[in-house]
Amino acid sequence: MKISRHHTQGLAKGVIWVAAFSTLAVMFWILYQVLREGLPLLHPDFFIQAPRQMGRAGGIFSTIIGTIALTVVAIVIATPLGVGTAIFLQEYTRESGVSRVIRFGTDCLAGVPSIIFGLFGFVFFVIFLRMGWSILSGGLTLATMILPTIICTAEEAIKSVPYTYREVSFALGGTRWQTIRKMVLPNAFPGILTGVLLGVGRSVGETAAVILTAGSSFITPDSLFSPIRTMAVHFYILAREGISMEMAYATGAALILLILAINTVANWMMYRYAHKA
Amino acid sequence: MKRGKRSRWIYGVGILLLAVLLPGCQRQHGGLSVVGSTSVEPFAGALAEEYMNQHSREKIFVQGGGSSAGIQAVRTGAAEVGMSSRNLMDSEKDLIAVPIIYDAIAVIVHRDNPLNDLTLNQIRKIFSAEITRWSELGGKNHPLTLVTREEGSGTREAFQKLIMGKKEISLGALVQDSNGAIRQVVADDRNAIGYISLGLVNDRVKALKIGGIEPNIENIQHHRYKIVRPFLFVFKSNPQGLAKDFLDYILSPAGQKLLVQEGLISMNPIPEPKKEARR
């Protein structure tokens, strides 16, 4: 008996519905579980106090500082380098064998697992340059991790600015730098921002490389050379050691909220700039 | 964010980078880095917290990583103090080790495990996978789940030396990188058996008697329970400044009292045959 194609369609669509629905349900359920257990535990004290008793009590203040400090150092170093490189590749050189090799290399390093960067950062920054486990070591390592991403997205953003914009500027007598500064960069800004925010997201969530380079001490830092624990690392340690499930859930919920905030800001900025032009 | 300042910003960052990346730059944080054994870590953390409560301007940064990692960190200068839960090896004897307290290793099983007692020989056979099922020990016909520490762990090293002897720990054993993680696994898995620092045993796991001897303070102080190892603070050279002050605090009656309260064993009453300490 030949099954009519309408029956096939019904069956296929049914399967897809069930598969997709249950997949999405499971994924959101994971988030929901952490939030459900953790959100009730989030009160202002939690964010203001530092961890005590190895994390069994107190809050996550120092880890918030650590997360911010590490991210800021990474972004401050990687963004100018990355955007500058993208500007150079797109505006100052022609498409050639050399630039293709450079791009391929960058793409490759974008895919290299974070643990390798952690390896490098540990041996190079922590030990060889004698920086020890510190915000600086961690931030520099994170910067090298997000550099390929920023170069890539900045290049895409700059490339997508129509050439006519540049032509207009040149026709009016603008120099190359003036063109870049006033026509290309402002229009490429949303794309570049996306790359930067991707970098921020990665810095916040990175654990392996951070433990290896910024250490895992949870005392509030007093300088760039102090070791620091980020929220992701704190969560990891609490979860593995079974020190306190409540603290783990609470930290996890805080982490999710932070990511949610970053994503929302990113989407809002994209929306605003897309509608400004 | 205006593009005009960008080039100035780039130059500024460039100079900052240069200043920071110059080799041999000084370590400028005013605190003490204490790194190493995950067995010692919670206790060092408690001591540090207490010390910082009394001396609010000092900072002591404690982190884990394992005994070998700590000893290495001291050697390379990445940390001022290393924590170790095993004695120094011959190749490490150029460093200075100070025992701060003693601790036993407990072999643990799930809290509902009917077993209470194992002989040393049985433990050896279990961890080398010569015994593979609980039925061989009088229990149900379930496979044993072995849990061990990673190779750089002082606890593993001590376990190897004091219990396993020449036998290797099975390659099929699960590996966890801290005492707390082993405790978690054993607490959740009825078929699991592992070993952790006695000071970290809680009511979620059961510590087994070895050869009929219960791992408790009395048996340890009377040398009946022999699976004991020192917690060491390791230094590159004679401790000075904050390191010395912190060490003095730990060795003082107040510091020792804190440690004993947490379940560790004071070294004073034990007349011990081998002297590992070097001052």
Next chain:
Amino acid sequence: MSKEKILEKSFLLIALSSISILALIAFFIFQQGIPLIWKVGLNSFLLGDRWFPSKESFGIFPMIVGSFWVTLGSLIVGVPLGVACAVFLCELIPPTIAMILRPMIQLLGAIPSVIYGFWGLIVLVPLIRNSLGGPGLSILAGSLVLGIMILPTIISISEDSLRALPRTYKEGALSLGATHWQTIWRVLLPAARSGIVASIILGMGRAIGETMAMIMILGNATQLPNSILSSARTLTTNIGIEMGYASGDHRQALFATGVVLFFIIMGLNSLALIISRKGRA
């Protein structure tokens, strides 16, 4: 004129610095790792099945097998479900609902992997242990969690590929009398193939590189795994667990593992390049 020249030179400097930083990392890893591979021998490094650093045994075959099975498992979970979700979002639900779901899926992709690892540890591992046996800390648990982690990547990119197809494809097929499903299955999906494959390779890259969540739920036994319920190590978790204390040959062996990973990723990248070029033709 000279200000322009200065600026051009500065950008050149910046670009060179970026490239040299990245080159430095690659060079460093190779410089540390290759001598060890030379010393131990490529065959016994890649195919040796004993990893016992304290006894100078550096065979990473168990880790290669571990990485392979965990990644394969994650693809088995992630690809069908991911593509199904992409089709679901693009074709089967009203666009307004899809517009709400899309940023939520993006959010799921940005969640740190340790959170997924935690969920795996709390929910999946006991489930596997109680219903299927074994310690629960297993390749199966790892594959499931990794599969869930790469789903947002596969869904987003596949869906983008489907949406980017010209409307004429769909309209043409439907006007020729094809059912909706026939259109999806025989016209749209094949046309979006290169984008879907790209998403799979990206997901694969993420799966191979995952470390922390895998340390939490794979059990990390160094033995060659013999079933999906066995504990295992991947190339990345091996580095993650031992890096802190490794020195001398041991540390170089970990860098050598990094070299192997580097080549695997490079291979995947090249594959992606070839496929996307084919797709464009």
